[in-house]
Amino acid sequence: MASFISLEYYCNMKSTHPLLILTFCICISYISGFAQNNSYTPVEIQNSIHGQFLEQLTGSDREKYLENIESLPELRLMLDCEQANIGVIFFQNCDNGQEFFFIETEDGEILDPYFDDGIDFSYYSGQLVMFDYEIPTFDSPCSFSTAITITCIEEIVIPVTPVLMNAFLEGAYDMATGKMTNHLLTDNILPLAQPFNTPTYNYAGEEAFASYDEFPENTVDWVLLEAHSGTPEIEGGDGTTIAERQAALIMKNGQVLGLDGTPLQFKNLPYGESYYFILRHRNHLDIMSAWSITSSASLSVFNFTFSDDQALGNLQLKDIGNGTTVMFSGDYNQDGDIQVSDFDAWKLNPASIDTYSLTDGNLDGVTQVTDMDFWFVNRAKLGLPDAKQ
Numbered sequence: 001m002a003s004f005i006s007l008e009y010y011c012n013m014k015s016t017h018p019l020l021i022l023t024f025c026i027c028i029s030y031i032s033g034f035a036q037n038n039s040y041t042p043v044e045i046q047n048s049i050h051g052q053f054l055e056q057l058t059g060s061d062r063e064k065y066l067e068n069i070e071s072l073p074e075l076r077l078m079l080d081c082e083q084a085n086i087g088v089i090f091f092q093n094c095d096n097g098q099e100f101f102f103i104e105t106e107d108g109e110i111l112d113p114y115f116d117d118g119i120d121f122s123y124y125s126g127q128l129v130m131f132d133y134e135i136p137t138f139d140s141p142c143s144f145s146t147a148i149t150i151t152c153i154e155e156i157v158i159p160v161t162p163v164l165m166n167a168f169l170e171g172a173y174d175m176a177t178g179k180m181t182n183h184l185l186t187d188n189i190l191p192l193a194q195p196f197n198t199p200t201y202n203y204a205g206e207e208a209f210a211s212y213d214e215f216p217e218n219t220v221d222w223v224l225l226e227a228h229s230g231t232p233e234i235e236g237g238d239g240t241t242i243a244e245r246q247a248a249l250i251m252k253n254g255q256v257l258g259l260d261g262t263p264l265q266f267k268n269l270p271y272g273e274s275y276y277f278i279l280r281h282r283n284h285l286d287i288m289s290a291w292s293i294t295s296s297a298s299l300s301v302f303n304f305t306f307s308d309d310q311a312l313g314n315l316q317l318k319d320i321g322n323g324t325t326v327m328f329s330g331d332y333n334q335d336g337d338i339q340v341s342d343f344d345a346w347k348l349n350p351a352s353i354d355t356y357s358l359t360d361g362n363l364d365g366v367t368q369v370t371d372m373d374f375w376f377v378n379r380a381k382l383g384l385p386d387a388k389q
Contacts, residue, residue: 087106131153160265163302170326195222282358361373
């Protein structure tokens with residue numbers, strides 16, 4: 001089945017629409033009367049004529065939407081509506097100022113749908129639907145739209161794989177509290193946009209905030225989470241390839257969450273396929289899950305905080321006692337190993353304050369001797385080949 005993007009509006013619906021592929025079809029012989037339902041909260045929309053919905057999308061979301069529209073023939077073969085028109089539902093005021101819902105088609109045509117009394121079809125702004133229709137004998141009262149009678153309609157809910165990961169960063173971990181510190185956030189040092197858009201990561205994701213007030217209050221730092229297909233190589237080689245990756249936030253309690261404070265939702269992992277996951281941080285040793293998960297609508301949970309066997313490879317997590325494991329601090333040059341070259345990177349600028357620096361090993365916004373101490377203790381630690389960039 002074609003894979004559809006999880007657009008911004010979908011995050012607002014996830015509490016009432018399960019994270020699975022849900023399709024249903026309501027077929028009726030003839031629809032008469034007016035049964036518009038205005039009980040749903042609309043999204044404020046400008047420029048209501050051609051390109052109504054698409055104009056809301058920018059950057060990678062727009063590109064992905066257009067890409068998936070091109071792959072719709074595959075989807076049409078799997079659903080029931082014979083005409084298999086594709087559209088997006090949105091709300092808009094009609095000529096008389098009253099608000100109704102409409103359907104924008106792939107070609108930008110605005111349709112005014114009518115349902116017969118008793119038809120139970122829950123719709124919401126941004127909902128992707130496949131539908132059949134007939135042209136009725138009456139016109140739409142809204143001058144920018146064409147009236148239609150729906151004879152078959154199906155909701156297409158975006159298939160996603162939700163992932164919740166837990167990990168501790170050694171540098172920020174506080175033994176006294178059992179949590180991590182978040183000095184970078186409280187001191188306004190965290191960058192507003194994801195920091196993995198430069199070598200060695202070269203991640204072009206657009207995850208970002210407009211202001212510090214938008215960060216979840218327990219944010220420690222940015223991390224990068226990757227889904228990998230294939231079979232990992234323990235010694236040498238690179239047996240996996242990146243299937244999808246997302247920038248995320250790691251919380252004081254170790255949870256890795258999306259920017260909205262909920263588990264990440266991977267949108268391009270076909271159900272039934274197996275994937276390993278890699279967690280990356282800019283100056284800690286990257287780790288890969290010890291096992292793969294099968295992509296599905298069920299929440300997949302990884303916990304790297306209690307045992308070193310949760311990460312693939314030879315002792316890729318550091319046991320600090322009391323049943324707690326953390327990611328190794330000290331990979332200051334981001335090459336996947338902790339060695340002399342990382343000390344050299346620290347030595348180039350061993351003293352700075354209020355800085356978001358790769359050599360700030362304890363994530364307090366200050367580069368000093370304490371950061372070299374982390375390197376010294378962890379030096380000569382080699383990372384997993386598959387986890388290296």
